[in-house]
Amino acid sequence: MEQMIGILFPFLIIGLLLMLGLVIGGANERSHFAAIRQREAQLSYMQVTNLKSFFAPVAAEPNAQMVVGHAVITADYLKSFFAGFRKLFGGELGSFNPLLERARREAILRMMEEAARSRCNAVCNLRVEATNIYGIQNKKNNQMVAIAVLASGTAYRIETHSPRPMAS
Amino acid sequence: MIVVNTETIPNMRIVESRGIVQGNTVRAKHIGRDIAAGLKNLVGGELSGYTELLTEARRQAVLRMMGQATELGANAIVNVRFSTSAVTSGAAELYAYGTAVVVEPVA
Numbered sequence: 001m002e003q004m005i006g007i008l009f010p011f012l013i014i015g016l017l018l019m020l021g022l023v024i025g026g027a028n029e030r031s032h033f034a035a036i037r038q039r040e041a042q043l044s045y046m047q048v049t050n051l052k053s054f055f056a057p058v059a060a061e062p063n064a065q066m067v068v069g070h071a072v073i074t075a076d077y078l079k080s081f082f083a084g085f086r087k088l089f090g091g092e093l094g095s096f097n098p099l100l101e102r103a104r105r106e107a108i109l110r111m112m113e114e115a116a117r118s119r120c121n122a123v124c125n126l127r128v129e130a131t132n133i134y135g136i137q138n139k140k141n142n143q144m145v146a147i148a149v150l151a152s153g154t155a156y157r158i159e160t161h162s163p164r165p166m167a168s
Numbered sequence: 169m170i171v172v173n174t175e176t177i178p179n180m181r182i183v184e185s186r187g188i189v190q191g192n193t194v195r196a197k198h199i200g201r202d203i204a205a206g207l208k209n210l211v212g213g214e215l216s217g218y219t220e221l222l223t224e225a226r227r228q229a230v231l232r233m234m235g236q237a238t239e240l241g242a243n244a245i246v247n248v249r250f251s252t253s254a255v256t257s258g259a260a261e262l263y264a265y266g267t268a269v270v271v272e273p274v275a
Contacts, residue, residue: 058178061212
């Protein structure tokens, strides 16, 4: 009997960690997505483009300025486990898709919030960049995944009153 | 100093270019944060310690870049780009670069 427990113990631990990922990680993700959707709705007036030029006539005040948003999101144990399993067969690592989406949308939102704080209502030349900050050392045991996303852009205020031609 | 990542600045005219300016920094958090991050890796979610780390690093890199631009006598930096890389686990390099220019307001 004791031997049985000894054999089963590692499986129990893994099972527990998987449950932890499923329950807490899942709840975390759902609430995060809900928060992201709500904040995106609040900022829906903001015109964000990745064009290099200013899309609309630019107001003199406030000055155009660079805005940046960061987010570092980590995978839960369940996601890493599925990904490790998936690597045996190849194909899309579906469990990581929502993770990257969360990190990107969060970083872009933070950037937009920074723009909103300085009374801007548009962002152009949006750039999004992602790296796995655990990626290098943990080559052998690549269980740890943390996506760091950096979003940057130029915030400005669209001039609504004067009928000036479009700024270049 | 005006810092933008577009090629032009609205309501300003670029008079002179002073060349590329850059700033970089490599930062790491203490081991406690790394352990906390390892635990967080089981349940998923945001690693706010690392977000903070990147924010500080970015600020530092931009400041260094602005310092260089000031030395060159520029009053704005255009076309700023960032690049991040993981040097080792738990340490992040942040590199910012742009073109230092002299601008004057459009009359």
